Amino acid sequence: MTALRGVVLDMEGVLHVDWEPLPGSAGAVGELRAAGLELAILTNTTGKSRHDMAVRLGEMGMEFAPERIVTAAWATAEHLRTLHPGARVHALVEGGVSDDLAGLDLVDDPAQAEVIVLGGPDGTWTYERLNAVFRALHNGATLVAMQRNRWWTTAAGPALDAGMFVAGLEYAAQVQATVVGKPSPEIYRTACTALGVKPAAAMMVGDDPESDLPPARSIGMRTCLVRTGKGSSFAAAVDADLDLPDLAALPEALDRIAG
Helix, strand or coil: CCCCCEEEECCECCCEECCEECCCHHHHHHHHHHCCCEEEEEECCCCCCHHHHHHHHHHCCCCCCHHHEEEHHHHHHHHHHHHCCCCEEEEECCHHHCCCCCCCEECCCHHHCCEEEECCCCCCCCHHHHHHHHHHHHCCCEEEECCCCCEEEECCEEEECCHHHHHHHHHHHCCCCEECCCCCHHHHHHHHHHHCCCHHHEEEEECCCCCCCHHHHHCCCEEEEECCHHHHHCCCCCCCCEEECCHHHHHHHHHHHHC
16 A cells, blocks of 8 residues: 555544634644645635635644645636636625635626636525526526535534535526535545645545545545544444544554554
8 A cells, every 4th residue: 555645634624613623633733744744625615715724724723835725716716717718707605715716707797607606605695696696507607616515514503505505506507517626526636736645645534424535535545534523423434444533533543554
């Protein structure tokens, strides 16, 4: 087996919950780095830019360069620049990712758009806004989703994520969304590129055995489930190389494997 050289970390539910650091996560990041492993983050979080995430993580004692943070929002912008160059884009997204979308031809009116982009939902997603997006799709616009998670973990409990809106618009407009973030295998390759490590020498650590781990395994990465965040809601055993209570347990578990 190829020696492990890098670890890709999911963020929400692995490092923190609703920006409250999970116990031991900062220490684990330090231990993994001290062991000589390259680290990167892969997250479907769509409300903040990579720079803003780096700042927030740094405040929690976890230092990551923005270039080592692969977000669904940033990857979606790269997707649009590559596959829809010059297209008029209506982005139904949170304002915090505006930096990542810089340079795209953004339009306020969905009726003028050639591409509709869905990010993470918030209180501004009214019926009127969603209906205008539906009409644009019905009239031929392309649907691109930053992610399609079912739900996510907050300090107040589970919260609906973008998946229900993506599925609903697909159903209503009879279109198929291109999903850029997890669980698309391509974004895992992007994370490995950010590490500078081939997938066979990398491990994905996540709290969701449905969306975090199978795509990683499909490209040859090793996998680790942590039972924080969403991980605590899955009672059954999962198909993962490691099944741990939290990120703090990972450095010792890797030492055992290496030994």
